[in-house]
Amino acid sequence: MKRKSLLLVPLIMVLVIVSIYSYFAITYQNKFLPNTKIGQIDVSQLSRKQAEKKLKDNIHENEFVILDNDKTWKAIPKQQLGITFDVNKTVSDTIAKQNPWLWFMNYVNQPKNVPIVMTDYNKDELTKQSNALKTALTNFNKERTPTKNAKIEMKDGSFQITDEVAGNSIDVNKFISAFESHVKEGKGSINLESYVQKPTVLATDTQLKKELADINKLTEVNATYLINGQKVAIPKETIASWLTTNDKGDVTLNQDLVKEYVTQLGQQYNTSTNPTKFNSTKRGEVSVPAGSYSWTIATDSETEQLTKLILSGKGFTDRVPAYQGSATPESALLSNTYIEVDLQAQHMWYYKDGKVALDTDIISGKPSTPTPSGVFYVWNKKRNETLRGEDYASPVDYWMPIDWTGVGIHDSPWQNANAYGGTSYTTVGSHGCINTPPDVCAKLFNMIDVGVPVVIF
Incomplete structure (x- = not known):
């Protein structure tokens, strides 16, 4: 008899546990599980109607939160974004998705936050908030270290690769785009740290090293014009100052600087605008103004041709610049006839x-x-x-x-x-x-x- 009594105790305990477990499983068929939030509003243990009422009463306090290292940096009331919600659908969907038979898990898990189903938003208000955020983030970045890609720079008379800088500044445009997408998708928060700018070009980049090698080759190019019968060499440091890379990483020349050089060349040597020194029969050397017998360096054409020649890496000797006019720069304007x-x-x-x-x-x-x-x-x-x-x-x-x-x-x-x-x-x-x-x-x-x-x- 005593032995039978001892066997009943565990059985009773099991029945009690099963009963309690089943009671809560049935209860949570129409109630929210513990540690449940909808749009940051706690609806734990509430029935459908109770949750709907609480959400409708407090929805004006619902905010879109921008986090910085998981701390609130800025909170924007969703009403300012012109967002409207479908509370009933949100409640129904949330209860339908929860598993009442695992109710006990919610006591040990982190609180679950479900976004409220959004039905619409105000485009103008979203644009207004986006512009305000751009300004705020631009100022925010002033206190942060800007991220920089590794690049080629002139240092101590030679081109070198400057290391990248892994800063902590925010990619403003990327963040704003994500912010607007989050709002449109009905999400409730976004973390700034997900949009920290990262270097996309490192000092170890193979392409960057190739560009450096290409640039260093071009700095050794020899380029000499023949103007008015005289040799005019382009200084290597001048050519070096023109070198740059385009968006694709290809080595090219700064066209503004090349054109500026060609323009200055014309200003110095064009016989269409500069006087010509002439050894006269009776008066010795005289300065004769420009006339119909003259030439002018064709700036745009020469800029284009000079660029191609430099980038070819071959250079040139005694090149006559592209010109227009009745005479040629190849020789002195006046010979012996x-x-x-x-x-x-x-x-x-x-x-x-x-x-x-x-x-x-x-x-x-x-x-x-x-x-x-x-x-x-x-x-x-x-x-x-x-x-x-x-x-x-x-x-x-x-x-x-x-x-x-x-x-x-x-x-x-x-x-x-x-x-x-x-x-x-x-x-x-x-x-x-x-x-x-x-x-x-x-x-x-x-x-x-x-x-x-x-x-x-």
């Missing part, structure tokens, strides 16, 4: 291969219509032309135009043979042309070729 017109001496010389082949007195333009100074060239030769102006029409046998305004060299049979030279130009001067004795002009016409430079000063 040219026509010299000294307006002060009222005299003209034709030099052929460095020797005087012809010289004569002339009559230049009168003071009111002076002959222009400059480096010009005979761009045509014509016989039996009539030169016309507003108040004249002068037939000539030999016509050699030198600029684009109607100035040229021609015979002048209407002039007195003794008038050439001296100061006659002040009274019987031309409209700008160079009046030449007819017999001399005929000789000059037959001696020169089209394209011969004409230096007037």
Whole structure:
């Protein structure tokens, strides 16, 4: 008898435990399990109706929380985002998903937080909050260490790889995008630490090392122009200052800096804007203004071509820059064959291969219509032309135009043979042309070729 009594005790205990367990399992069919929160609102042990009422009474306090290391950095009332909720659906779905037969597990687990089902949000308010967050995070980042990728920099006269910096600044754009997605998906929080910027290029990056090798090769490129018959070398440090990489990591040149260099090259050497030094027959070295015989470096074209040549790694020697004009930068503007017109001496010389082949007195333009100074060239030769102006029409046998305004060299049979030279130009001067004795002009016409430079000063 005593033995039977002892066996009943464990059986009774089992029955009690099963009864208690079953009671709570049945109870939680229509009640929320312990440690249950919906939208941060505790609904533990509440029935459906009780939970619905509590949620509706407190939903205005529901917040979207932005965490920094699991601590609240900013909380935005969801009402400010224009969010509306479906409380009934949330309660029904949550109860349907909970397992009442495992009710005891909720006593030992961390509290479970279920988001409230969102039905809509205000787009304008979300945009407003996003903009405010951008400003706040930008200021927030000022107190943090910015993340930096490893990159190639000039240090101590050479290119080197600078190590990456693993900072703790927030990727603002990435965070804002995630924030808006979280709101639209009805989530209740987001952690800033998930959006800390991380270096994407490390100092050990194979591509970065290759770029460094490529750059170092290009810093040794030799590049020498031939301008006005003189060698003009681009300093290697200048080329080094142009080197950079594009978004794909390819080595390229900073186009603004290359164009700036080519522009400066033109400003220094263009004969279309700079005067030309000339050793005259009677007055020694003189400075002659630019004229129709000149050239200009074609900045855009040369910038493009120079970039390609440098990046090829081959460099160049005695390159003539891309240009436009009637002359070429390849050689000095004036060689040893040219026509010299000294307006002060009222005299003209034709030099052929460095020797005087012809010289004569002339009559230049009168003071009111002076002959222009400059480096010009005979761009045509014509016989039996009539030169016309507003108040004249002068037939000539030999016509050699030198600029684009109607100035040229021609015979002048209407002039007195003794008038050439001296100061006659002040009274019987031309409209700008160079009046030449007819017999001399005929000789000059037959001696020169089209394209011969004409230096007037």
